[in-house]
Amino acid sequence: SQQGEEDPQALSIQEGENATMNCSYKTSINNLQWYRQNSGRGLVHLILIRSNEREKHSGRLRVTLDTSKKSSSLLITASRAADTASYFCATDWKGSQGNLIFGKGTKLSVKP
Amino acid sequence: DADVTQTPRNRITKTGKRIMLECSQTKGHDRMYWYRQDPGLGLRLIYYSFDVKDINKGEISDGYSVSRQAQAKFSLSLESAIPNQTALYFCATSDTMKPQYFGPGTRLLVL
Numbered sequence: 001s002q003q004g005e006e007d008p009q010a011l012s013i014q015e016g017e018n019a020t021m022n023c024s025y026k027t028s029i030n031n032l033q034w035y036r037q038n039s040g041r042g043l044v045h046l047i048l049i050r051s052n053e054r055e056k057h058s059g060r061l062r063v064t065l066d067t068s069k070k071s072s073s074l075l076i077t078a079s080r081a082a083d084t085a086s087y088f089c090a091t092d093w094k095g096s097q098g099n100l101i102f103g104k105g106t107k108l109s110v111k112p
Numbered sequence: 113d114a115d116v117t118q119t120p121r122n123r124i125t126k127t128g129k130r131i132m133l134e135c136s137q138t139k140g141h142d143r144m145y146w147y148r149q150d151p152g153l154g155l156r157l158i159y160y161s162f163d164v165k166d167i168n169k170g171e172i173s174d175g176y177s178v179s180r181q182a183q184a185k186f187s188l189s190l191e192s193a194i195p196n197q198t199a200l201y202f203c204a205t206s207d208t209m210k211p212q213y214f215g216p217g218t219r220l221l222v223l
Contacts, residue, residue, distance in 0.1 A: 033211060041216035042116075042202060043155070088154060097162075098143070098209050099170070104154040 004032075004089045004103035012109040019076040021106040024069075024091030030092045032065055032072050033100065037086045044073075046087075081112045115139050116215035118203050123194050124221045133188045133218050135203030136208045141213075144186040146170075146178060148199040149217075155202065161186055193222045 004025040013019055023032070031050045035043040049056045049065045049072065056063045062075040066071040076083055086107045116137045125131050135144065142163045147155040157170030159178040167180055175197060179187045190197055197219050204212040 030209065040200065040217065040219070042216045043204075043212075045211035045213070048211055082146065096211065098206070099145075099157060099160060102147075102155040104152060 003029075004091050004101060006087070006089055006103045008106060009104070010107045011111070012111065013079060015076040015081055015110055015112050017079055017110075018105060019079050019083070019108055019110070021074045021087050021089075021108070023074070023103055025068065025071045025089075025091045025093070025101075027091075028094045028095055029067070030096075030098075033090045033092065034063060034065075034072075034074050035088045035090060035102075036060075037088065037105070039085075043088065076108075079108075079110045081110050084108060084110045114216070116203060116205055116213050117207050118201075118215040118218050122219045124223065126177060126223050127194055129193050131190050131193055131220075133190075133201055133203075133220070135186045135188070135215055136153065137184050137186075137203075137213070137215075139213055140183075141205040141207050142183065143208065145204040145206075145212065146176075146186065146188045147202045147204065148172065148197075149202060150199050158188065158201075178204045188197065190220075190222075195222045198222045202217075 007022045033048045037043045060077045086105040088105045089108045090102045117208045146158040161167045161180045201218045203215040206212040
């Protein structure tokens, strides 16, 4: 399976702290995407990083990509209670015709 | 109005019944997808369609069928529902090599 794997599976932090989630994958990719899911709701796209990019920022989000290690990380700075959600990485792998393979997610809990 | 809508939002059915889940989008995207989500397993692709005449099986298509009635509409059918098809079902749309936009999901319980 080309499925990405997030680490940790669950993360609990206090408001104001930073949260880091990691994703590893198995095959060459075109891009890697991070999505957020509030409990039981649809996924929302956060950020897309292409295989030739190493770092990308969007507001309080910072994503890095290391294609040599087949890994990515998502950093949320100065977390808020509203950041509580599950976060998924998804890989658009070479040969997939643009389809995504989702990891199992990291469940983030931010305590006020 | 939401860009991607799914109906119904919740459904309870019995083993052996045929049911249809519907998805509509106003994004104008050619690509549409059906996923299922089970607790702790992330999303798995059931079927995908790159345009009205191009429909493909995903990772877990057994027991499911789809119909792309128009660019904006993509329906998922369970011909004879079974309990292990109890899950949260999502429809999504996208342009080529672009992020996917998800519907709110349909929670299905098969008794």
